[in-house]
Amino acid sequence: MSTVLKPRPDEAPPEHPMESILRMDRMPHIWCPSCGIGTAVNCFASAVRKAEFDLDHVSIVSGIGCTGRVAGYLRLDSFHTTHGRPIAFATGLKLARPDLKVVVFSGDGDLMAIGGNHFIHAARRNQDLTIICVNNFNYAMTGGQLAPTTPVTARASTAPYGNYDAPFNLPFLAESCGAVYVARWTVLHFRRLINSMVKALTKPGFTFIEVIAPCATLYARKNKLGDGRDLLHFYREQSEIQHGANTKDVDIEFQKKIICGEFVDKVRPTFLDRMNDMYEARLGEEYEDYGGCCGEV
Amino acid sequence: MSEPRFAPADPKGVLTGTYFLDGDHACCEGALAAGCRFVAGYPITPSTEVVERFSARAPRVGAMFIQMEDELASSIAIQGAVWGGAKAMTVTSGPGFSLMMEHIGLAVMTETPCVFVNVQRGGPSTGLPTLTGQADVMQARWGSHGDYEIIAISPDSPQECFDLMLDAFNLSERYRVPVMFMMDECVGHMTEKVVIPPAEEIMVEERHWTDKPGLDYLPFAANANGVPDMTRAGEGHRIHVTGLTHDEKGYPVINAEAQEKLVRRLVEKIRLNAEDIIRIRERDLEGAEVVVLSYGITSRVAERAIVLAREQGVKVGSLRLVTLWPFPERRIRELAEQVGSFVVAEINYGQMFYEVERCAAGKAPVLLAPHGGGTVHSPEQILEKIMEARACRQS
Numbered sequence: 001m002s003t004v005l006k007p008r009p010d011e012a013p014p015e016h017p018m019e020s021i022l023r024m025d026r027m028p029h030i031w032c033p034s035c036g037i038g039t040a041v042n043c044f045a046s047a048v049r050k051a052e053f054d055l056d057h058v059s060i061v062s063g064i065g066c067t068g069r070v071a072g073y074l075r076l077d078s079f080h081t082t083h084g085r086p087i088a089f090a091t092g093l094k095l096a097r098p099d100l101k102v103v104v105f106s107g108d109g110d111l112m113a114i115g116g117n118h119f120i121h122a123a124r125r126n127q128d129l130t131i132i133c134v135n136n137f138n139y140a141m142t143g144g145q146l147a148p149t150t151p152v153t154a155r156a157s158t159a160p161y162g163n164y165d166a167p168f169n170l171p172f173l174a175e176s177c178g179a180v181y182v183a184r185w186t187v188l189h190f191r192r193l194i195n196s197m198v199k200a201l202t203k204p205g206f207t208f209i210e211v212i213a214p215c216a217t218l219y220a221r222k223n224k225l226g227d228g229r230d231l232l233h234f235y236r237e238q239s240e241i242q243h244g245a246n247t248k249d250v251d252i253e254f255q256k257k258i259i260c261g262e263f264v265d266k267v268r269p270t271f272l273d274r275m276n277d278m279y280e281a282r283l284g285e286e287y288e289d290y291g292g293c294c295g296e297v
Numbered sequence: 298m299s300e301p302r303f304a305p306a307d308p309k310g311v312l313t314g315t316y317f318l319d320g321d322h323a324c325c326e327g328a329l330a331a332g333c334r335f336v337a338g339y340p341i342t343p344s345t346e347v348v349e350r351f352s353a354r355a356p357r358v359g360a361m362f363i364q365m366e367d368e369l370a371s372s373i374a375i376q377g378a379v380w381g382g383a384k385a386m387t388v389t390s391g392p393g394f395s396l397m398m399e400h401i402g403l404a405v406m407t408e409t410p411c412v413f414v415n416v417q418r419g420g421p422s423t424g425l426p427t428l429t430g431q432a433d434v435m436q437a438r439w440g441s442h443g444d445y446e447i448i449a450i451s452p453d454s455p456q457e458c459f460d461l462m463l464d465a466f467n468l469s470e471r472y473r474v475p476v477m478f479m480m481d482e483c484v485g486h487m488t489e490k491v492v493i494p495p496a497e498e499i500m501v502e503e504r505h506w507t508d509k510p511g512l513d514y515l516p517f518a519a520n521a522n523g524v525p526d527m528t529r530a531g532e533g534h535r536i537h538v539t540g541l542t543h544d545e546k547g548y549p550v551i552n553a554e555a556q557e558k559l560v561r562r563l564v565e566k567i568r569l570n571a572e573d574i575i576r577i578r579e580r581d582l583e584g585a586e587v588v589v590l591s592y593g594i595t596s597r598v599a600e601r602a603i604v605l606a607r608e609q610g611v612k613v614g615s616l617r618l619v620t621l622w623p624f625p626e627r628r629i630r631e632l633a634e635q636v637g638s639f640v641v642a643e644i645n646y647g648q649m650f651y652e653v654e655r656c657a658a659g660k661a662p663v664l665l666a667p668h669g670g671g672t673v674h675s676p677e678q679i680l681e682k683i684m685e686a687r688a689c690r691q692s
Binding site: 085089090291 | 337356363367370373374377380382385530531533534535536538540541
């Protein structure tokens with residue numbers, strides 16, 4: 001029989017170290033034991049603090065799915081939008097308010113299947129957004145279905161004989177479309193992930209981090225990969241850091257080596273840089289540099 | 298906090314003067330005068346001229362135009378902009394309107410004030426890209442899944458495309474609801490005189506900002522009129538906005554009680570304020586044998602049909618819906634007791650017709666003058682129905 005530890009009546013419950021950035025009144029969260037999303041959120045909270053952002057000026061936008069619930073647990077201005085569309089929402093928010101830091105935090109199915117079109121176009125435009133994509137290789141919220149990231153031969157509830165559908169290589173996709181910063185980490189690399197998030201958050205333009213995270217309840221169970229701890233052991237043994245690796249070579253095969261690291265870190269003018277340059281060139285003094293379209297409250 | 302707060306329009310967006318403009322261009326100027334400073338759109342005939350004009354005007358008025366990758370993106374990018382503090386709209390036609398349905402639902406659920414312009418063309422599917430239709434009016438009402446109320450407005454001239462855009466933005470702010478601006482290809486592409494008044498004569502409803510600081514502010518706690526005050530990102534309120542059923546804090550609550558409370562309020566904030574929202578134009582209804590009910594371009598054709606019917610000695614009145622939704626139920630019920638019969642003329646095979654029939658409730662016959670689209674009715678087609686309606690009442 002398990003015992004629940006309760007604080008004594010005269011004892012204030014201990015403060016969670018991330019209390020200032022988490023919505024503690026929404027705990028407990030919905031994620032399963034050993035799910036990797038919580039670690040990714042914790043890393044993000046650390047990164048936002050480390051980067052010394054004014055938390056009132058950071059907005060977080062999520063879509064739908066397990067990772068789509070992230071926005072609801074962060075005590076920031078947070079937007080839980082529709083399935084696949086957080087990047088399009090974030091584009092509107094950021095363009096209306098360039099003074100805000102806008103982060104999209106969502107899952108592989110949300111951002112890369114139903115939302116793939118918005119991902120590639122926001123990267124092409126180099127919108128000033130940070131995209132954190134938690135990749136757990138399946139649609140977990142709905143019961144472990146095939147995702148555009150499910151490795152070939154892995155089983156999913158809609159690929160009961162094993163997946164034969166070619167998955168995306170997300171860093172390669174991001175780089176090809178124009179992302180200025182591309183990295184991949186597993187949740188086991190939490191210190192590197194925090195540092196990488198700080199870089200992505202402070203770099204202008206479209207920055208992308210893929211976070212490989214265990215889904216013990218569905219992906220691992222259907223593929224007989226053990227529990228959450230087994231998956232972390234697997235990450236320790238099978239992930240390899242190769243900074244600057246050619247993103248063409250970082251495909252993920254079923255239970256094979258996971259190449260991690262910072263793959264892309266370059267400079268390109270953002271959407272607003274290009275817009276301002278064009279209008280200045282064509283309209284001259286008639287044009288005032290765009291500073292948002294919302295005025296004062 | 299629930300009283301409307303008006304201020305004169307920002308002169309930067311007001312192109313005061315007298316012009317010869319088509320409806321699409323007038324619609325764009327109406328949006329700018331109403332304070333719209335963010336448009337996300339995707340090109341689609343016959344609405345494209347609205348965004349073409351906005352893209353030319355934007356850099357000169359400090360506004361943002363972005364051509365998105367599709368209508369799904371456009372219809373949610375505007376909502377991101379609104380939560381940043383902008384007034385925003387998107388513009389489309391039938392196929393794009395279909396793609397926007399999910400985000401109309403999101404705007405309803407998150408009470409995001411914004412305007413969706415639909416310059417209607419013939420459908421279903423790709424239909425008649427360059428030719429007119431009025432067959433999206435039921436879709437405007439209930440095209441997104443779930444139960445809700447919205448506001449829909451139907452202009453019948455370029456001048457009204459300007460004037461009613463002000464109403465569209467003002468009502469969306471007052472009720473925190475997406476407003477459907479239901480033009481049609483004829484109104485969008487017809488060119489007429491448009492007068493744009495001086496900025497100080499244009500009254501713009503300001504966003505109903507909360508004055509509560511920080512976490513004291515509950516983003517979905519309603520005022521007496523059923524509408525909550527608003528904030529924007531970056532104000533320290535640390536709001537949570539979700540398309541899930543939610544409580545006053547905006548936090549998801551997945552049970553029947555929360556659903557009942559929220560859906561009921563979303564529906565009632567429009568239904569209980571319907572008389573403030575509804576705009577209809579009535580003429581010669583006193584003792585009318587036949588009332589012609591129409592909207593948009595069809596009301597222009599109906600005018601001629603009414604003249605022809607009068608020449609034949611029929612006492613005809615007209616009722617034009619300026620707002621399509623909420624529907625003027627009370628007025629139609631009253632009229633059903635007083636007038637001989639109704640003719641509903643619309644470019645579809647019966648949409649608003651069913652609403653009129655429902656409200657007439659058998660007390661007056663209701664006849665449909667349908668049209669499949671591609672052009673407008675001929676006055677004679679409507680005249681024929683007027684004569685039929687009179688005969689059916691006499692029998």
